[in-house]
Every structure is written in structure tokens, then in C-alpha cells.
Amino acid sequence: MKADSTPCAFPASKRESGDERRIAVASAARQIIVEKGLEGLRTRDIAARVGINIATLHYHVPTKEALVALxxxxxxxxxxxxxxxxxxxxxxxxxxxxxxxxxxxxxxxxxxxxxxxxxxxxxxxxxxxxxxxxxxxxxxxxxxxxxxxxxxxxxxxxxxxxxxxxxxxxxxxxxxxxxxxxxxxxxxxxxxxxxxxxxxxxxxx
Amino acid sequence: MKADSTPCAFPASKRESGDERRIAVASAARQIIVEKGLEGLRTRDIAARVGINIATLHYHVPTKEALVALxxxxxxxxxxxxxxxxxxxxxxxxxxxxxxxxxxxxxxxxxxxxxxxxxxxxxxxxxxxxxxxxxxxxxxxxxxxxxxxxxxxxxxxxxxxxxxxxxxxxxxxxxxxxxxxxxxxxxxxxxxxxxxxxxxxxxxx
DNA sequence: ACCTCAATCAATCAAATGATTGAGTAGACA
DNA sequence: TGTCTACTCAATCATTTGATTGATTGAGGT
Missing domain, CATH: 1.10.357 (Tetracycline Repressor; domain 2)
Incomplete structure (x- = not known):
């Protein structure tokens, strides 16, 4: 684990830590699943809801399969x-x-x-x-x-x-x-x- | 416009009647849903399993939504x-x-x-x-x-x-x-x- | 000041996918 | 025979979608 003193929300600088991003991604994915089902889950929609680029999403969660597992x-x-x-x-x-x-x-x-x-x-x-x-x-x-x-x-x-x-x-x-x-x-x-x-x-x- | 005298069953000619096709389509779709889920249902796969062209499938069942309803x-x-x-x-x-x-x-x-x-x-x-x-x-x-x-x-x-x-x-x-x-x-x-x-x-x- | 590297993005690819077009084909019927 | 109708297909379109590339940014360490 990282030696992070405060795991909690910093008044976000432009970047977020990897763990926080993954949590945000999971949360957004869950919202979308509730709304449109697993069938309607799109990486783009998740990225948009988190407010990041698709490529950034793939940086944190390499594939869609990994995303569902997340x-x-x-x-x-x-x-x-x-x-x-x-x-x-x-x-x-x-x-x-x-x-x-x-x-x-x-x-x-x-x-x-x-x-x-x-x-x-x-x-x-x-x-x-x-x-x-x-x-x-x-x-x-x-x-x-x-x-x-x-x-x-x-x-x-x-x-x-x-x-x-x-x-x-x-x-x-x-x-x-x-x-x-x-x-x-x-x-x-x-x-x-x-x-x-x-x-x-x-x-x- | 249709001059419908009897809407019902004619004896099947070489081509399959519309109803039989629709039944075949429904059957194929059900198989695929069992195998891959509704999520994995593709019009092409259905057409292939029935042995018809995608366009023919669309002729009998106009949209995918109608297909699911079928x-x-x-x-x-x-x-x-x-x-x-x-x-x-x-x-x-x-x-x-x-x-x-x-x-x-x-x-x-x-x-x-x-x-x-x-x-x-x-x-x-x-x-x-x-x-x-x-x-x-x-x-x-x-x-x-x-x-x-x-x-x-x-x-x-x-x-x-x-x-x-x-x-x-x-x-x-x-x-x-x-x-x-x-x-x-x-x-x-x-x-x-x-x-x-x-x-x-x-x-x- | 300089280096490193995690994090980020714009641009793009390649494949998948629902749907359409336009040209047929065969049987029924006048 | 000619025409009409139901049916069929090859080819293609227009999007969607998961994933990649290559460049950029900025915080932390030296």
C-alpha cells in the first residue's frame, strides 16, 4: 500500500489518486447499471459521469470485463x-x-x-x-x-x-x-x- | 391495402409462410438468449441460425424491439x-x-x-x-x-x-x-x- | 532546477451491429 | 401472358463501442 497520510478526500487538485478514481468509476458504473442494466453499460457513459477521458478510464480499469468485476x-x-x-x-x-x-x-x-x-x-x-x-x-x-x-x-x-x-x-x-x-x-x-x-x-x- | 378474406393458414409453398418464419425466428432467438443472454442477442446470429438473410429477418420482424416482444x-x-x-x-x-x-x-x-x-x-x-x-x-x-x-x-x-x-x-x-x-x-x-x-x-x- | 512517473487527454482505430436499399424470385390470378 | 404480391438476398450504410496511441501535465523526490 501507498504511504498515504490521509486517504480521505482532499479538496481535489486536478488529479485524483488511483484508488479514488476506481471507487468513483465503480460508483458511476453502478448508477448506470441501475438505470440501463448491465446490458446498457458503456465505458463512455461511465467516463462521462466520472468526468474523465475514456483513455483515463482504461488506464485505471484496463478492460470492460475488469470493470464488471470491479x-x-x-x-x-x-x-x-x-x-x-x-x-x-x-x-x-x-x-x-x-x-x-x-x-x-x-x-x-x-x-x-x-x-x-x-x-x-x-x-x-x-x-x-x-x-x-x-x-x-x-x-x-x-x-x-x-x-x-x-x-x-x-x-x-x-x-x-x-x-x-x-x-x-x-x-x-x-x-x-x-x-x-x-x-x-x-x-x-x-x-x-x-x-x-x-x-x-x-x-x- | 389488403383485401383480407381469410387471414388464416394457406398450405405452405416452397417458401415458408410469414408465420412459420416468425416462429422459427422466435425459436432461434430463444436459443441464443439461453446461450448468451438477452445482452448477447444479435440479429445476425438469429438470421444465421434460421438460415436466412439479415434483410429477410427485418422483413418479418421489423426492429429488434419487436423481436424481443416476439x-x-x-x-x-x-x-x-x-x-x-x-x-x-x-x-x-x-x-x-x-x-x-x-x-x-x-x-x-x-x-x-x-x-x-x-x-x-x-x-x-x-x-x-x-x-x-x-x-x-x-x-x-x-x-x-x-x-x-x-x-x-x-x-x-x-x-x-x-x-x-x-x-x-x-x-x-x-x-x-x-x-x-x-x-x-x-x-x-x-x-x-x-x-x-x-x-x-x-x-x- | 531537473528527473521520474502516475495520471490525463485528444484523436483515432477496428470491429460489431442494427438497419436500409435495390434488385431480384416464385407462386397466384386475371 | 402479364402483373401483382409475398418473400428473399447481396451489398452497404451509419452508428456505436471497446480499445489504443502518442503526447502532455504536474506533484514529489533529488
């Missing part, structure tokens, strides 16, 4: 940050499920574009091994969180004894990502779905 | 055919759910490409109103099937009395389409998910 990394970073915010130790399965649901609500509210881009990347992962290597582990991690929660909750009596943690996690992540993805899902429908998911897995007294 | 229509046709196969009258909610699951298994087995293309189209529907008008109703129909089943099943005692049919349908369609979409879902995992979905909604004795 976006994938960027999404992974946000995803990690989001996932690690709330420690879950010492809670019951049901409490942890509620926390997971809260995280979900928070993400839909504060970073709705995250899942849009993620969906596009998952789609591409079917054909692009580089993207697949970055994106698929993210989904596995998310699902794994649910597996752990369900396993714990079955043990502590929060959930049905016959709940299959793996299958439950598939259903939960599948249902959530699907409602998240669709543009025609209202917030109240998300609440309905979350409530129903809870009833689906909880142990009836 | 594919969407084609998918809708297959989807309808698939959905209407098995009449469900006079069955209990649980029986109908099982039939819906069987349909799902059958479709994953016999037309795995259907959901791949559908996913691509849903993705594009976010930006393309023409595609949205064709594709979104399909999903609403599918979800509606589940709503009906759950409503019936709650009434006839198959399912939990506190099951919210709308929310249950969201969860079911979301979970199914998500497992279907992911390439890393094995058949046995699908069976696990289906079994868990049943336990999630069924009334415990």
Missing part, C-alpha cells in the same frame, strides 16, 4: 458491510430471524439499488466465471446466515422441530430476493411476506 | 400451454398444491430454458414497457394460482387458518422461481424446498 467487488463490499453491522451472539433463533428481517428492511430502504445490481450480476454469473466467483459466494453467505438461524431456532425451540434449516433458508432467501427484485412490490406486501415467513417457520404453541 | 409473446404462449394442462376443479387445497408442485417439477425437467428466458425478460421489463406488459401479467397469473389454492386450502382445512394467501403466494412463487433460476440448485434441493414449503403452510393436526 462492480462486483464493490457490491460485495457493501454487502459485507451491511451483513456485519449487527452482532447476533446470544440471541434466540427467533430473535435472530427478526434481526435478519430488520436488516432486510433497512437494506431495501437505504440501498434499494444493491439488489438490482446484484440480480444483474447473478444473471451474468451464468456466463461469466469471474463474476460468478465473486457473486455466488455472497448468496451462499446470505443463505448460510439463515441456515444457522434456523438450526439454532430448532434447537432452542423457537421454530418447528420438523423445520429443515437448509430448505427453510432457500425459501427465505428466495422469497426475499424475489420480492426485493420485483418493482411492483409495495412495502406493505413486504411486511406481509415477512410476517408470513415467520408464521411458516415458528413453532405453534 | 420472444416475450412466444414465452407467454408456452407458459399458458403449460399452465392450462391440468384442470384443478374439485380438488382440495392441498391436492391442488401438489399438482402445482408437479407442474413445477415437470417444467423444470422439460423446459428448463423457459425460466431462464423469463428471468431475462423480467429483468428487461424494468426498463422496457412493451416487454413489461407481456411478462408481468404472466407472473401475476402464476402468483394468482397460488393465491387461489391457499384461499381454498384455508377454507377446506388443508392449510393453517392463519395463512395469508397473498403472502403465501409471494413466498411460494418467490422461492420456486429463485431455486429455478440458480444454476447451483440440485434436483434434490428442489425436493427439499418443496417439502418444506408444504410443511410451512399445512395445518398441523
Amino acid at each position: 462492480v462486483a467487488e464493490s457490491i460485495r463490499h457493501d454487502f459485507r458491510t451491511q451483513a456485519m453491522r449487527h452482532p447476533r451472539v446470544g440471541k434466540t433463533g427467533l430473535e435472530q430471524l427478526h434481526m435478519e428481517f430488520d436488516d432486510f428492511r433497512e437494506t431495501t430502504r437505504e440501498m434499494p439499488e444493491l439488489i438490482i445490481i446484484l440480480t444483474e450480476l447473478v444473471e451474468r454469473a451464468r456466463r461469466d466465471a469471474t463474476v460468478a466467483e465473486i457473486v455466488l459466494p455472497m448468496h451462499r453467505f446470505w443463505r448460510g446466515q439463515f441456515v444457522d438461524i434456523f438450526r439454532l431456532g430448532v434447537a432452542d425451540g423457537s421454530f418447528r422441530p420438523d423445520l429443515d434449516p437448509e430448505a427453510g433458508a432457500m425459501i427465505a432467501t428466495g422469497a426475499l430476493s424475489d420480492c426485493w427484485r420485483r418493482p411492483d412490490t409495495s412495502p406493505s406486501m413486504i411486511e406481509q411476506a415477512l410476517a408470513e415467513l415467520e408464521r411458516a417457520f415458528i413453532r405453534k404453541s | 420472444v416475450a409473446e412466444s414465452i407467454r404462449h408456452d407458459f399458458r400451454t403449460q399452465a392450462m394442462r391440468h384442470p384443478r376443479v374439485g380438488k382440495t387445497g392441498l391436492e391442488q398444491l401438489h399438482m402445482e408442485f408437479d407442474d413445477f417439477r415437470e417444467t423444470t425437467r422439460e423446459m428448463p430454458e423457459l425460466i431462464i428466458i423469463l428471468t431475462e425478460l423480467v429483468e428487461r421489463a424494468r426498463r422496457d414497457a412493451t416487454v413489461a406488459e407481456i411478462v408481468l401479467p404472466m407472473h401475476r397469473f402464476w402468483r394468482g394460482q397460488f393465491v387461489d389454492i391457499f384461499r381454498l386450502g384455508v377454507a377446506d382445512g388443508s392449510f393453517r387458518p392463519d395463512l395469508d394467501p397473498e403472502a403465501g403466494a409471494m413466498i411460494a412463487t418467490g422461492a420456486l422461481s429463485d431455486c429455478w433460476r440458480r444454476p447451483d440448485t440440485s434436483p434434490s434441493m428442489i425436493e427439499q424446498a418443496l417439502a418444506e414449503l408444504e410443511r410451512a403452510f399445512i395445518r398441523k393436526s
Whole structure:
């Protein structure tokens, strides 16, 4: 790493450091993907939005493939940050499920574009091994969180004894990502779905 | 101007009739979408696969936008055919759910490409109103099937009395389409998910 | 002052790509 | 036979688009 004293934003001189540029490029690319899809992502548009020349863009991110990988990394970073915010130790399965649901609500509210881009990347992962290597582990991690929660909750009596943690996690992540993805899902429908998911897995007294 | 007496099928001469060409074009386009995604769909590739000139392709399908719409229509046709196969009258909610699951298994087995293309189209529907008008109703129909089943099943005692049919349908369609979409879902995992979905909604004795 | 090098840009290339043009070809029908 | 219509193709256009080249700039180090 560079011996940079302050990594933070200097009142920009004409030039920016490479890392900052790459971050700016990733951010611009993400905006464009939200607007026009991965399909509509053009290097020129990114350069224009960042305010640099196409050649400069290629200087920092050599190829378009690398650019898509950069976006994938960027999404992974946000995803990690989001996932690690709330420690879950010492809670019951049901409490942890509620926390997971809260995280979900928070993400839909504060970073709705995250899942849009993620969906596009998952789609591409079917054909692009580089993207697949970055994106698929993210989904596995998310699902794994649910597996752990369900396993714990079955043990502590929060959930049905016959709940299959793996299958439950598939259903939960599948249902959530699907409602998240669709543009025609209202917030109240998300609440309905979350409530129903809870009833689906909880142990009836 | 056309003097249309019978718009319908003449016996095919040496040349293919317009309708047959359009069907062939749609079929070729679907293959290419499966292989390379909507993003990788090129008019030239379609023409080559059908065995016609690019200009001929444009004669039958004037623009690429119309081509995508054609594919969407084609998918809708297959989807309808698939959905209407098995009449469900006079069955209990649980029986109908099982039939819906069987349909799902059958479709994953016999037309795995259907959901791949559908996913691509849903993705594009976010930006393309023409595609949205064709594709979104399909999903609403599918979800509606589940709503009906759950409503019936709650009434006839198959399912939990506190099951919210709308929310249950969201969860079911979301979970199914998500497992279907992911390439890393094995058949046995699908069976696990289906079994868990049943336990999630069924009334415990 | 001088050197070095990361960062930047204007200009341009080569390929891809959606679309068009204009010239046909064959079957139907008068 | 001649004409009309549906259909087909080779050739080409006009853009778009990812990438490259070669020159320039300026901050940091000596």
C-alpha cells in the first residue's frame, strides 16, 4: 500500500489518486447499471459521469470485463458491510430471524439499488466465471446466515422441530430476493411476506 | 391495402409462410438468449441460425424491439400451454398444491430454458414497457394460482387458518422461481424446498 | 532546477451491429 | 401472358463501442 497520510478526500487538485478514481468509476458504473442494466453499460457513459477521458478510464480499469468485476467487488463490499453491522451472539433463533428481517428492511430502504445490481450480476454469473466467483459466494453467505438461524431456532425451540434449516433458508432467501427484485412490490406486501415467513417457520404453541 | 378474406393458414409453398418464419425466428432467438443472454442477442446470429438473410429477418420482424416482444409473446404462449394442462376443479387445497408442485417439477425437467428466458425478460421489463406488459401479467397469473389454492386450502382445512394467501403466494412463487433460476440448485434441493414449503403452510393436526 | 512517473487527454482505430436499399424470385390470378 | 404480391438476398450504410496511441501535465523526490 501507498504511504498515504490521509486517504480521505482532499479538496481535489486536478488529479485524483488511483484508488479514488476506481471507487468513483465503480460508483458511476453502478448508477448506470441501475438505470440501463448491465446490458446498457458503456465505458463512455461511465467516463462521462466520472468526468474523465475514456483513455483515463482504461488506464485505471484496463478492460470492460475488469470493470464488471470491479462492480462486483464493490457490491460485495457493501454487502459485507451491511451483513456485519449487527452482532447476533446470544440471541434466540427467533430473535435472530427478526434481526435478519430488520436488516432486510433497512437494506431495501437505504440501498434499494444493491439488489438490482446484484440480480444483474447473478444473471451474468451464468456466463461469466469471474463474476460468478465473486457473486455466488455472497448468496451462499446470505443463505448460510439463515441456515444457522434456523438450526439454532430448532434447537432452542423457537421454530418447528420438523423445520429443515437448509430448505427453510432457500425459501427465505428466495422469497426475499424475489420480492426485493420485483418493482411492483409495495412495502406493505413486504411486511406481509415477512410476517408470513415467520408464521411458516415458528413453532405453534 | 389488403383485401383480407381469410387471414388464416394457406398450405405452405416452397417458401415458408410469414408465420412459420416468425416462429422459427422466435425459436432461434430463444436459443441464443439461453446461450448468451438477452445482452448477447444479435440479429445476425438469429438470421444465421434460421438460415436466412439479415434483410429477410427485418422483413418479418421489423426492429429488434419487436423481436424481443416476439420472444416475450412466444414465452407467454408456452407458459399458458403449460399452465392450462391440468384442470384443478374439485380438488382440495392441498391436492391442488401438489399438482402445482408437479407442474413445477415437470417444467423444470422439460423446459428448463423457459425460466431462464423469463428471468431475462423480467429483468428487461424494468426498463422496457412493451416487454413489461407481456411478462408481468404472466407472473401475476402464476402468483394468482397460488393465491387461489391457499384461499381454498384455508377454507377446506388443508392449510393453517392463519395463512395469508397473498403472502403465501409471494413466498411460494418467490422461492420456486429463485431455486429455478440458480444454476447451483440440485434436483434434490428442489425436493427439499418443496417439502418444506408444504410443511410451512399445512395445518398441523 | 531537473528527473521520474502516475495520471490525463485528444484523436483515432477496428470491429460489431442494427438497419436500409435495390434488385431480384416464385407462386397466384386475371 | 402479364402483373401483382409475398418473400428473399447481396451489398452497404451509419452508428456505436471497446480499445489504443502518442503526447502532455504536474506533484514529489533529488
